[in-house]
Amino acid sequence: MPQHITAPEGGRKITVNADFSLNVPDHPIIPFIEGDGIGVDVTPVMLRVVDAAVARCYGNARKIHWMEIYAGEKSTRVYGPGVWMPPETLQAVKDHVVSIKGPLTTPVGGGIRSLNVTLRQELDLYVCLRPVQYFQGVPSPVKEPHKVDMVIFRENSEDIYAGIEYEAGSDNAKKLIQFLRDELGAGKIRFPESSGLGIKPVSREGTERLVRKAIQYAIDHNKPSVTIVHKGNIMKFTEGAFRDWAYALAQKEFGAEPIDGGPWCRLRHPRTGKEILVKDVIADAFLQQIILRPAEYSVIATLNLNGDYISDALAAQVGGIGIAPGANMSDSVAMFEATHGTAPKYAGKDYVNPGSAILSAEMMLRHMGWTEAADLILRAMELAILSKKVTYDFARLMDGATQVSCSGFGQVMIDQMEIA
Numbered sequence: 001m002p003q004h005i006t007a008p009e010g011g012r013k014i015t016v017n018a019d020f021s022l023n024v025p026d027h028p029i030i031p032f033i034e035g036d037g038i039g040v041d042v043t044p045v046m047l048r049v050v051d052a053a054v055a056r057c058y059g060n061a062r063k064i065h066w067m068e069i070y071a072g073e074k075s076t077r078v079y080g081p082g083v084w085m086p087p088e089t090l091q092a093v094k095d096h097v098v099s100i101k102g103p104l105t106t107p108v109g110g111g112i113r114s115l116n117v118t119l120r121q122e123l124d125l126y127v128c129l130r131p132v133q134y135f136q137g138v139p140s141p142v143k144e145p146h147k148v149d150m151v152i153f154r155e156n157s158e159d160i161y162a163g164i165e166y167e168a169g170s171d172n173a174k175k176l177i178q179f180l181r182d183e184l185g186a187g188k189i190r191f192p193e194s195s196g197l198g199i200k201p202v203s204r205e206g207t208e209r210l211v212r213k214a215i216q217y218a219i220d221h222n223k224p225s226v227t228i229v230h231k232g233n234i235m236k237f238t239e240g241a242f243r244d245w246a247y248a249l250a251q252k253e254f255g256a257e258p259i260d261g262g263p264w265c266r267l268r269h270p271r272t273g274k275e276i277l278v279k280d281v282i283a284d285a286f287l288q289q290i291i292l293r294p295a296e297y298s299v300i301a302t303l304n305l306n307g308d309y310i311s312d313a314l315a316a317q318v319g320g321i322g323i324a325p326g327a328n329m330s331d332s333v334a335m336f337e338a339t340h341g342t343a344p345k346y347a348g349k350d351y352v353n354p355g356s357a358i359l360s361a362e363m364m365l366r367h368m369g370w371t372e373a374a375d376l377i378l379r380a381m382e383l384a385i386l387s388k389k390v391t392y393d394f395a396r397l398m399d400g401a402t403q404v405s406c407s408g409f410g411q412v413m414i415d416q417m418e419i420a
């Protein structure tokens, strides 16, 4: 029996076929988590914009039945102190296949571990998919932001996010340091008495399933290249192995052939015969090259921490994390969420850009096959930005802009749907 989740009347669950395709009823139930901080601002605006787009495209024939589920601070208010992630929330995300969430707070240092990471790990949402595209008219710190057109595939289940960490001075840290020194000959821990330790698991299976999705995406969307981003010169057996396993998979499963003896390789698009280049770049060099020569990069496959950094850095080039959407996906379950966090200083002020949450919902609609509604949202976003009625983040950099609130921007988008 659900404790605090109420299934909306008249809605039906989305289901998954054996080949992982979706059966989407015309009246699907979609769970949403409002989110902490600015979640209270952006999530209601996102719901309103999506409802307006769906109504405009399909009339009464289709409607999303939203079902609120809880995590984070709101969960502790609804379920009681200490209940940050109720089991029925995880179950609902799994059972309903497609869902969307607002940002959740993670304290720095002590306190609870990331609830965002918990959701990804508990549901094995191993792909973090973050497309980065430029909307005409958006203020950008770079000269040619329209050249940024990348899709990040961030490994979402491993790496330093596995949460295997030991606090400096704790018994476990002491034990592990002793083991590393005595059993494994690790003599280079500079200050053993005061070191905290973190462990970074990176597996072949985890790498292969992520890279497989990235290459398949390049094929399905006719992209020219897949770039593996890693720090394998320093972390040889985690990030270096990620690179090697990625190239091996491209050759083994997609027939890629080494260029001039490798490691770069090329595969042929199975239908068009066009070349798709598979290459790699060390992460620090990559961060400067995406600013200097963004047109050289298309699909990016990378590890969890690199992907986190790259997401925000690339978002900045096309206007910031106010319009940076994303999804966390397994083969069957997909949970959509903005790239940004809870931006606590703006919480509850109806101030921030709801664009990331709305564009995450656009990705969700496209994933469901509701392409018309997704297209309408994109068009309304473009028109809203061109009308220069924008939230503070764009207004502060845009000549002649009228600053509107978070809900005000949602309304501008809905108004633009009339003429889109």
Ligand SMILES: NC(=O)C1=CN([C@@H]2O[C@H](COP(=O)(O)OP(=O)(O)OC[C@H]3O[C@@H](n4cnc5c(N)ncnc54)[C@H](OP(=O)(O)O)[C@@H]3O)[C@@H](O)[C@H]2O)C=CC1
Pocket (backbone or CB within 6 Å): 038, 042, 102, 103, 104, 105, 106, 107, 116, 320, 321, 322, 337, 338, 339, 340, 341, 342, 343, 344, 352, 353, 354, 355, 356, 393
């Ligand atoms: N998936 C998730 O749920 C995520 C959660 N978090 C969590 O969020 C909390 C806060 O993290 P923090 O590092 O401050 O990062 P945030 O992404 O929350 O905010 C950083 C800055 O980004 C800008 N920003 C963020 N959202 C928007 C928006 N919608 N519109 C316009 N500008 C925006 C603001 O810039 P400015 O000050 O210039 O106006 C803000 O101060 C932490 O607890 C963190 O763990 C972080 C990332 C993802």
Ligand SMILES: O=C(O)CCC(=O)C(=O)O
Pocket (backbone or CB within 6 Å): 104, 105, 106, 114, 115, 116, 117, 308, 311, 339, 341
């Ligand atoms: O879990 C968090 O609090 C931060 C996550 C994050 O920054 C991200 O997923 O981009």
Ligand SMILES: [Mg+2]
Pocket (backbone or CB within 6 Å): 308, 309, 311, 312, 339
């Ligand atoms: Mg991040």
